[in-house]
Amino acid sequence: MKRRSLYRKLYIYFFIVIVVSLASVGIFSYRTSTKELDILVQNQMTQIVTNAVNHTDLYLKAYSRSIVSLLTIRELKQFIDRPRNLHEYEFYEYRKQIKEIGVDSLFIRNPEIAAIYVISFNGNAVYYYNEVPDQPTFTAAETQAQLDYFRENTSENGQLGILNHSIMSNQSNQMLTLVRQTRGLSDPSPQGVLAIEIRSADLSALWKGVELGPNGYFFIMDDKGRTVYHPQTDQVGTTMNNDLRQKIIEAGPSMFTDNSGGEQRVYMSMKSDYSGWSLVVSMPLDEQRKPVENIRSTTLIVGLFTLLFALGLAYQFGRSITGPIKILKQGMRETEKGNWAIIPLPKYSDEIVELMMRYNLMVNRLSELVEKAYQADLKNQEIQLERQRAEFQSLQLQINPHFLYNTLEVIVCYASIRESEEISEIVKALAYMLRYSVQTNLEEITVANELKHVMYFLVVLRHRINREFEIDVAVSPKLLLQKMVRLTLQPLVENAFQHAFPDGLEDYHMIRIDGGMDEKIFWISVEDNGIGIAGDKLIRLQEQLNTNRLADGEIDEKGRKGGIGILNVHRRIQMVFGDQYGLRIESELERGTKIIMEMPHTGMARSVSQDWR
Numbered sequence: 001m002k003r004r005s006l007y008r009k010l011y012i013y014f015f016i017v018i019v020v021s022l023a024s025v026g027i028f029s030y031r032t033s034t035k036e037l038d039i040l041v042q043n044q045m046t047q048i049v050t051n052a053v054n055h056t057d058l059y060l061k062a063y064s065r066s067i068v069s070l071l072t073i074r075e076l077k078q079f080i081d082r083p084r085n086l087h088e089y090e091f092y093e094y095r096k097q098i099k100e101i102g103v104d105s106l107f108i109r110n111p112e113i114a115a116i117y118v119i120s121f122n123g124n125a126v127y128y129y130n131e132v133p134d135q136p137t138f139t140a141a142e143t144q145a146q147l148d149y150f151r152e153n154t155s156e157n158g159q160l161g162i163l164n165h166s167i168m169s170n171q172s173n174q175m176l177t178l179v180r181q182t183r184g185l186s187d188p189s190p191q192g193v194l195a196i197e198i199r200s201a202d203l204s205a206l207w208k209g210v211e212l213g214p215n216g217y218f219f220i221m222d223d224k225g226r227t228v229y230h231p232q233t234d235q236v237g238t239t240m241n242n243d244l245r246q247k248i249i250e251a252g253p254s255m256f257t258d259n260s261g262g263e264q265r266v267y268m269s270m271k272s273d274y275s276g277w278s279l280v281v282s283m284p285l286d287e288q289r290k291p292v293e294n295i296r297s298t299t300l301i302v303g304l305f306t307l308l309f310a311l312g313l314a315y316q317f318g319r320s321i322t323g324p325i326k327i328l329k330q331g332m333r334e335t336e337k338g339n340w341a342i343i344p345l346p347k348y349s350d351e352i353v354e355l356m357m358r359y360n361l362m363v364n365r366l367s368e369l370v371e372k373a374y375q376a377d378l379k380n381q382e383i384q385l386e387r388q389r390a391e392f393q394s395l396q397l398q399i400n401p402h403f404l405y406n407t408l409e410v411i412v413c414y415a416s417i418r419e420s421e422e423i424s425e426i427v428k429a430l431a432y433m434l435r436y437s438v439q440t441n442l443e444e445i446t447v448a449n450e451l452k453h454v455m456y457f458l459v460v461l462r463h464r465i466n467r468e469f470e471i472d473v474a475v476s477p478k479l480l481l482q483k484m485v486r487l488t489l490q491p492l493v494e495n496a497f498q499h500a501f502p503d504g505l506e507d508y509h510m511i512r513i514d515g516g517m518d519e520k521i522f523w524i525s526v527e528d529n530g531i532g533i534a535g536d537k538l539i540r541l542q543e544q545l546n547t548n549r550l551a552d553g554e555i556d557e558k559g560r561k562g563g564i565g566i567l568n569v570h571r572r573i574q575m576v577f578g579d580q581y582g583l584r585i586e587s588e589l590e591r592g593t594k595i596i597m598e599m600p601h602t603g604m605a606r607s608v609s610q611d612w613r
Contacts, residue, residue: 010321014314018307026299034292042255045268045281049253052218052281057274063178063196064160066110070102070194071182076118080192081184084122095126103128112199114175115168119147120184120192127167136168150193154181158190162275164228164237166197174236176200176228200229200236216283221248221269223276248278257285324352328359335363426463429456436486447515447524448480450489454513457490461497469505475515475524482515482522483602485576488569489513492526492595495566500530500593521581522601527594533587545570545583566595573599 070076075097082090103116107130114132119125125143129135138146146167154161158180166175175197181190220228225240240248241260248269255268269280324346331343342360346353411427433456436449451473462468471493496511508529515524533541544567570583577599587593 010314010318014318015311018310018314022303022307026303030292030296030299033295037291041266041283042268045255045266045283046253046270048218049268049270049279049281052279053270053272056220056277056279057272060160060162060178060275063110063113063198066106066113067160067178067180067194067196070106070116073098073102074185075101076194077183077185079118079124079126080120080182081186082120082122082124084124086124091124091126098126099128106196110198113196114166114199115197116195117167118192118194119143119150121147121190122192123147132168138167147193150179150195151181154179154193156181156190158182162222162277164200164222164226168197174200215287216281218279218281221245221278221280223278228277248280321352324356328352328356331356331359331363335366422463426460429459432456433460445484445486446481447475447484450484450486451475451480451513453487454490454493457493465505467505469509472510472512475513479515479517479522482599484522484524484597484599485569485573488573488597489524489526491565491569492597495595496526496528496530496593500528500532502531517601520600521598523596523598525594525596527592529592532589532591532593533585534589538585538587541566541585545585569597573597 075094079094079098082094086094098118106116107113107128111130113130115127115129117125117127123140123144125138125146127135127138149165150161153163153165160178160180163177163179164175165177168175177195177197179193179195182192182194183189184191217231219230219235221240222228225242225245227235227238227240230236244258244260244267247256247258248267251267251269253268253270255266257264257266259265264285266283266285267280269278271278327343331341334341342363343356345356345360411423433453436453454471458469458471493511493513497505500511501509510529512527513524514527515522517523566583566585573582581598581600584596584598585593586596
């Protein structure tokens, strides 16, 4: 066995305790902090996106109301109903009235509106501009192209469409167009489109206050994957990467990561039910994890310094314990050699110093008592030998088999003279059972010997109960030469007669002896169909079997003390073959009992043709 010093073991144990404690606290704190920070970041991003969606919807709804206010102008609806090739004067009047009634007031209230225009399905169109230099004009073909585009991207039910589009050249990525199909006065179906173009730069002012760190940003994607708003103006109007677009659609309001731009970033999006836009917040994953990394670094640094400090304390503590113990060990080595040496005591006092004082006292007393103990030990050995001789003689005097055999033979002679076959039969059976019982070897008997002993027991029992009773023996002939422990089968049979049928034997009562072999076990069972064993009593009996001790004798319910008993049979089997063998009991109340003896098998024995029954 490898020898280790106490100091080394103390130091190792302290090291393990300190490392496990620091690691547990550090890992738990790190994981908890990481989880809480992730939740905090997710909540922050969710709040940002939610606020952006709400503000954007409110902003767009305000312009939607502006469009509704224009639709209340009767002259505008009349203009939509007018046929193609409207007269110039009539066109001028309609344009003037629409401007004076509604358009001018909208331009005043909303300076961010760049243009308002109406295009009828008959090809009539009127355009109004608000502080737009180089106001464009359009040919009939260009107006028709605009009408076709708007009809393709709006619905006939009058729902508002929000498009990243402009009729003005080089303004497509700087304008948002709010457009809807509208009807005139004469027909309930749509007869034209009404559109308002607003400057996206003014709209982007809503989102400039969103704080997402130095590299975080916020952008908007429409339902076709085009970028409506982006802090990088060159990205506005471009089509989103297909993979990122699909993730934004599938993730919904949940947070996800993507590295399609060459950088691992965290995204969270929310779709506006009003505009159909997806408003997305994006942050670099490194920035999101930076607080967690700081916590981890701080935990490692503090943990390292704490570990070094604790190891220094453990070193000093170990030395303070092992130093006196080494002195005490040296004194014990001298004592082993027979030198009753007194060890020097330190100037301070603690439990170990007190132990050293006790050691010195012990050495003094041992030096006085060792001779007395030696003499007492010799005297005790002599007394023990005398006691064993006396017990041996007492055991020899307890029984004299030769005298008993001769006495039983005299009884047989008297029975023959008196022609009493019953007495002769009983005495012969008892003589065999006595001769079989007093033999000293435990295991050098066979199943056939034990069954023959049971047969003579039944002879005596038949005369005791004054009735015939047969036992069903189902043991295979090839098992009759298997080795077993002497006087183990008959006690189990006798136990069945004593306890299984308390009200006396009836014709339907049965006792069956069976045997068999498993892979490593040879077993013999004694089964009856008596009253069985109550559950609590069975548990108590099994607990007694598990104690693996000989019983002094069993006391039955009537106060009578039994003989060998089930417990002694179980223990005698274990004493011969080992603690893994013995008795196993199976019983149910009113359904009988089965006691199984388990022993090692000695191989397949040859068949026995002797008729032992």
